[in-house]
Amino acid sequence: MGGTWSVDDHLADVLRSVRPLEPIELHLLDAQGCVLVEDVLAPVSLPPFDNSSMDGYAVRVDDVAGASEDGPAVLEVVGDVAAGSGSLPGIGPGQAARVMTGAPLPPGAEAVVPVEWTDGGTGGGPAETMAAHSADPSGAGGQVRVHRPVEAGRYVRGKGGDLRAGAVALEAGTVLGPAQIGLLAAVGCATVRVRPRPRVVVLSTGSELVRPGAPLGPGQIHDSNSYTLTAAARAAGAIAYRVDAVGDDAAALRTVIEDQLVRADAIVTSGGVSVGAYDVVKEALTDLEGTVLGGVLPEEQEPGDHGADEAPDGPEPQGSRARRPAPPARGVDFRRLAMQPGKPQGFGLVGPDGVPLFALPGNPVSSYVSFELFVRPALRALMGLDPVGRRTVRARVEPDGSGPLTSPEGKRQFLRGRYEPPADGEETGTVRPVGGPGSHLLGSLAQADALIVVPERTTEVARGDELETVLLD
Ligand SMILES: Nc1nc2c(c(=O)[nH]1)N[C@H]1C(S)=C(S)[C@@H](COP(=O)(O)OP(=O)(O)OC[C@H]3O[C@@H](n4cnc5c(N)ncnc54)[C@H](O)[C@@H]3O)O[C@H]1N2
Numbered sequence: 396m397g398g399t400w401s402v403d404d405h406l407a408d409v410l411r412s413v414r415p416l417e418p419i420e421l422h423l424l425d426a427q428g429c430v431l432v433e434d435v436l437a438p439v440s441l442p443p444f445d446n447s448s449m450d451g452y453a454v455r456v457d458d459v460a461g462a463s464e465d466g467p468a469v470l471e472v473v474g475d476v477a478a479g480s481g482s483l484p485g486i487g488p489g490q491a492a493r494v495m496t497g498a499p500l501p502p503g504a505e506a507v508v509p510v511e512w513t514d515g516g517t518g519g520g521p522a523e524t525m526a527a528h529s530a531d532p533s534g535a536g537g538q539v540r541v542h543r544p545v546e547a548g549r550y551v552r553g554k555g556g557d558l559r560a561g562a563v564a565l566e567a568g569t570v571l572g573p574a575q576i577g578l579l580a581a582v583g584c585a586t587v588r589v590r591p592r593p594r595v596v597v598l599s600t601g602s603e604l605v606r607p608g609a610p611l612g613p614g615q616i617h618d619s620n621s622y623t624l625t626a627a628a629r630a631a632g633a634i635a636y637r638v639d640a641v642g643d644d645a646a647a648l649r650t651v652i653e654d655q656l657v658r659a660d661a662i663v664t665s666g667g668v669s670v671g672a673y674d675v676v677k678e679a680l681t682d683l684e685g686t687v688l689g690g691v692l693p694e695e696q697e698p699g700d701h702g703a704d705e706a707p708d709g710p711e712p713q714g715s716r717a718r719r720p721a722p723p724a725r726g727v728d729f730r731r732l733a734m735q736p737g738k739p740q741g742f743g744l745v746g747p748d749g750v751p752l753f754a755l756p757g758n759p760v761s762s763y764v765s766f767e768l769f770v771r772p773a774l775r776a777l778m779g780l781d782p783v784g785r786r787t788v789r790a791r792v793e794p795d796g797s798g799p800l801t802s803p804e805g806k807r808q809f810l811r812g813r814y815e816p817p818a819d820g821e822e823t824g825t826v827r828p829v830g831g832p833g834s835h836l837l838g839s840l841a842q843a844d845a846l847i848v849v850p851e852r853t854t855e856v857a858r859g860d861e862l863e864t865v866l867l868d
């Protein structure tokens with residue numbers, strides 16, 4: 396293929412090529428951010444039993460009718476009911492039981508009076524609190540004076556009042572956040588069937604790259620892309636593995652990628668995709684016919700069986716995966732995109748399972764913007780999340796400089812910006828470009844929280860022009 400592609404066509408090609416991962420059963424906390432693939436019916440009711448919403452006394456309504464501070468109802472205390480109590484005292488006429496928040500309502504009781512409506516069993520004025528059971532075990536006996544009447548059901552949380560056993564607790568398609576995970580725990584589900592987080596292998600290429608923490612020799616720079624992209628993959632919900640930078644050696648790169656296939660639902664490389672003499676990714680991935688990356692199975696392996704129980708750098712955190720049915724590997728296509736930054740890109744499916752591989756350009760801003768535009772949507776599609784794209788708004792551009800901003804004709808430009816939401820009474824927010832369009836400008840990228848989209852036909856942007864803005868929150 397090759398040639399020049401529009402941003403939209405390239406994204407459509409990417410999304411056509413990826414399918415949601417096969418669902419697996421995960422422990423609740425491993426499923427955070429994942430999409431449920433089936434309705435979950437509540438195995439138990441919430442609450443599972445009638446219980447008190449106050450620390451107080453479980454009473455019969457008739458016994459406290461007309462009670463007041465001057466004319467209290469005097470009841471015999473027949474026991475204590477703590478949260479978790481299994482054996483409950485029956486409440487007969489003229490009787491009450493001390494009951495704690497969350498404790499079951501004892502049989503015979505119809506309501507709870509908070510301890511503040513009573514003398515707390517002291518024989519004195521209104522109580523502010525209960526005596527601790529450990530300090531005063533006799534508090535569970537004797538008499539209590541109740542100062543106010545109560546209607547049936549007051550301060551009682553009825554069984555099933557939140558959710559009835561058998562009802563749908565969460566629908567298929569729900570994204571599991573903290574509240575949803577809490578609900579599943581409350582109804583007793585320990586595991587849940589979801590689409591898993593994709594495992595993403597991130598690797599940089601370039602002989603000039605050294606790890607952060609190591610001193611720079613002549614001509615060397617720190618590898619930042621693999622950190623940016625690993626962090627971006629994690630922020631998108633993936634499990635990301637960063638691999639140390641590979642030098643400009645096509646055979647070595649191919650071997651590293653082959654080795655990483657075992658733990659990859661997607662692979663992201665950066666660098667080596669333009670037209671230089673050392674553009675190693677392009678060289679390593681252009682002709683894959685007859686190779687493992689081209690889809691040929693290593694000896695005696697079936698698709699999906701990679702002959703390894705463990706990922707090279709440690710155990711697979713999600714247990715064994717059912718792989719999706721393998722789409723055919725089709726090699727990596729290197730193409731120019733009508734965008735800036737991010738012009739040179741490679742994309743394709745590699746290996747026997749057809750793992751999507753994104754070969755992003757090396758310039759740091761180019762690789763990050765490319766990730767946002769193409770990789771993040773693909774990762775979300777693998778997880779079954781919808782929508783796959785970031786939130787966009789129309790915003791008025793407020794350049795710092797006096798003159799208009801310029802943009803190359805025929806290219807969609809993505810400027811880095813800071814977005815201000817609309818002021819009170821306004822409909823449109825503003826966005827201020829930060830730094831220039833240079834794709835090496837990491838300092839200003841780190842100040843940005845938005846990408847300003849300058850359309851292909853637009854070559855000049857004046858103060859106040861409204862443009863689509865991608866919010867990177
Ligand atoms: N003659 C042409 N030269 C270039 C063209 C072109 O069309 N004709 N396109 C330019 C554009 S646009 C881009 S983007 C870059 C893409 O180049 P590569 O993907 O081959 O990337 P490299 O050459 O490996 O690196 C480019 C730049 O980025 C730095 N870099 C690379 N990896 C990292 C990393 N992991 N961390 C930090 N910085 C990294 C690298 O040192 C270079 O400065 O090509 C243009 N050239």
Ligand code: MOO
Nearest residue numbers: 736737738761834
């Ligand atoms: O893609 Mo390059 O991104 O224009 O610097």
